[in-house]
Amino acid sequence: MEIGIILLTLAAYLFGAIPFGLLVAKSRGVNIREHGSGNIGATNVFRVVGKGWGIFTFTLDALKGFIPAFFFSKIGELPFEWGVLFGMAAIIGHTFPVYLKFKGGKGVATSAGMLIGIAPVAVAVGFLFWVICLVLSRIVSLASIIAAIAVGITVWVEGEKPVAVKIALSILSLLVVWLHRANIKRLMNGTESRFGKKKEAKV
Structure with a gap:
């Protein structure tokens, strides 16, 4: 095995x-x-x-x-x-x-x-937060970060999943946030691009 x-x-x-x-x-x-x-x-x-x-x-x-x-x-x-x-x-x-x-x-x-x-329930909650954040901010990276955090919290609230699974999914959420660290810097500087605003023409 x-x-x-x-x-x-x-x-x-x-x-x-x-x-x-x-x-x-x-x-x-x-x-x-x-x-x-x-x-x-x-x-x-x-x-x-x-x-x-x-x-x-x-x-x-x-x-x-x-x-x-x-x-x-x-x-x-x-x-x-x-x-x-x-x-x-x-x-x-x-x-x-x-x-x-x-x-x-x-x-x-x-x-x-x-x-x-x-964890379909957690992803449904994360998707809901992603949509709401994207509609309000039009910033994909911010919506993704908020969704990841929402998923990490939801897995501890819903269902009877093993603790190991909850820990793994929480680590996954933190990984997604960490991978957006450059975006977080741009968000703090106010330079992160917004959805629907083209910075470059199609090739």
């Missing part, structure tokens, strides 16, 4: 490391790392390549978290909580992809996908 867990964890990491944002943008003739924020995530694809391609990228990145979290424990006939490990491995893969010298995205979409597979 130990070998099976190691192999599933490795598979989750490698699956999560697939840079869908980079590949989607490249299919449109754009090197996403040279435009916008330079990030390979769905938000930058949305801004630089277009709305539909951004949504498509978000869906693919979310599936990178959902599939390992929801299905891999079933494949290995393992208890539910192992899905957290596999989902976390996918998020680490997205954030630190071996294919891109460990320079990846911020893991918001992949984290959301993982949470849908593990």
